[in-house]
Amino acid sequence: MNCLEFCRQQQADPYHLSQVARQHVADCDACQAFAARTHKLDEILMQPINRVPVPAGLNERILLRHQLSRNSYWLRGAFAAGVLICLATVLSLPWLRYDGNLARVALAHVKEEPDTFRAQQTVSDTLLVAAFASVGAQLHGNIGHVTYLGTCPLPGGEGKHLVVSSPLGRYSLILMPAQAKVRKMSEDGAHAAIAKPAAHGTYAIVASATPDIIKIEKLLDQNVNWTNNQ
Amino acid sequence: MWPNRAKLQFELIVRAHSADLYRFAYWLARDRGVAEDLVQECFTRAWKHFDQLQEGKAVKPWLFTILRNEHARLYAKPRLERNAAPLEAAEEVADTSFCMQTHLDVDRALRQLAVGYREPLLLQLVGGFSCAEIAVMLSLSEANVMTRVSRARRVLRKLLEPEITRQVMTQ
Numbered sequence: 152m153n154c155l156e157f158c159r160q161q162q163a164d165p166y167h168l169s170q171v172a173r174q175h176v177a178d179c180d181a182c183q184a185f186a187a188r189t190h191k192l193d194e195i196l197m198q199p200i201n202r203v204p205v206p207a208g209l210n211e212r213i214l215l216r217h218q219l220s221r222n223s224y225w226l227r228g229a230f231a232a233g234v235l236i237c238l239a240t241v242l243s244l245p246w247l248r249y250d251g252n253l254a255r256v257a258l259a260h261v262k263e264e265p266d267t268f269r270a271q272q273t274v275s276d277t278l279l280v281a282a283f284a285s286v287g288a289q290l291h292g293n294i295g296h297v298t299y300l301g302t303c304p305l306p307g308g309e310g311k312h313l314v315v316s317s318p319l320g321r322y323s324l325i326l327m328p329a330q331a332k333v334r335k336m337s338e339d340g341a342h343a344a345i346a347k348p349a350a351h352g353t354y355a356i357v358a359s360a361t362p363d364i365i366k367i368e369k370l371l372d373q374n375v376n377w378t379n380n381q
Numbered sequence: 382m383w384p385n386r387a388k389l390q391f392e393l394i395v396r397a398h399s400a401d402l403y404r405f406a407y408w409l410a411r412d413r414g415v416a417e418d419l420v421q422e423c424f425t426r427a428w429k430h431f432d433q434l435q436e437g438k439a440v441k442p443w444l445f446t447i448l449r450n451e452h453a454r455l456y457a458k459p460r461l462e463r464n465a466a467p468l469e470a471a472e473e474v475a476d477t478s479f480c481m482q483t484h485l486d487v488d489r490a491l492r493q494l495a496v497g498y499r500e501p502l503l504l505q506l507v508g509g510f511s512c513a514e515i516a517v518m519l520s521l522s523e524a525n526v527m528t529r530v531s532r533a534r535r536v537l538r539k540l541l542e543p544e545i546t547r548q549v550m551t552q
Binding site for chain 2 (some may be wrong): 159163164166167187188189191192193194195197198199200203204205206209210211212213214217280314368
């Protein structure tokens with residue numbers, strides 16, 4: 152190795168000199184001086200570099216952030232679970248709220264709309280079939296003369312409100328999206344209501360007296376297939 | 382790796398290397414806030430890819446490479462290199478017995494070096510890496526790194542020649 156090669160190596164990688172370079176510098180005064188100046192340069196450079204104070208608590212902040220990011224997975228999971236629980240609660244509210252009271256809801260709804268009894272609409276068979284189909288039911292017989300058919304906000308969304316004149320008397324039929332699980336009955340003295348599950352919702356009969364309503368229920372069950380929309 | 386063991390190992394790595402990484406980041410960016418952000422981000426990424434350590438990687442060059450890449454990303458955004466006042470750098474010197482003028486001279490000299498030269502030199506001075514290791518970290522050839530480091534030293538030597546002479550003479 153000559154001095155030029157040594158200087159090149161010394162200047163590029165002074166702390167990882169080859170064996171040949173180390174032998175050369177041991178025997179060469181000029182290269183020893185060069186190496187000394189290179190080391191002095193690095194020493195001067197290293198003084199301010201190493202004296203830059205590391206911010207107090209840097210390690211703790213790094214570890215804290217790391218800990219928080221680890222915890223954030225749990226927090227995110229907890230948040231997601233919370234949202235799911237809220238969503239499930241909200242979605243199940245109609246059931247919690249109406250499952251035992253759909254007959255009462257229908258009764259209250261009919262009493263809120265007394266004008267429907269005076270209506271004399273001409274309701275086409277198509278609209279009637281569609282109304283029953285909205286709860287997955289199929290009309291296949293005579294349930295009486297429909298004098299009113301309207302759309303109303305009811306538990307579970309929009310439902311159908313029918314007023315029917317029949318030989319058994321006038322009655323209201325409420326078809327609503329909310330699903331009843333079992334037959335329920337409600338009375339307020341003057342009126343009675345029965346709510347029963349249909350294929351995709353609930354149908355509720357509202358009539359003036361209990362004996363009549365039982366007969367109307369039978370009439371409807373004979374002429375409507377409530378559980379099959381085929 | 383068991384989570385607790387990994388956590389402990391990570392903590393040891395943070396405590397062992399954060400100071401060097403901070404100094405490297407500081408002299409790259411010359412901004413305390415940016416330097417700390419770089420170190421934080423470096424360790425965040427390190428943890429995300431902690432499994433790579435299981436593949437036999439050496440921790441120190443791996444961390445310096447991550448930090449260096451983070452710094453490069455700052456430029457890619459683009460974000461110009463911050464020009465912190467030399468006085469600010471001088472104020473950071475904890476040991477007041479150290480010659481302030483030398484610090485300012487070094488700061489000025491390093492500032493004059495392009496990042497392409499400053500980076501490998503700092504890796505050598507702060508990290509203690511060889512040119513071969515730096516070549517791997519910067520995805521350059523070893524010869525290229527040797528050239529860059531040599532040129533950096535040549536420039537710095539010229540700029541700091543009076544100080545070198547003074548210190549050699551006083552020895």
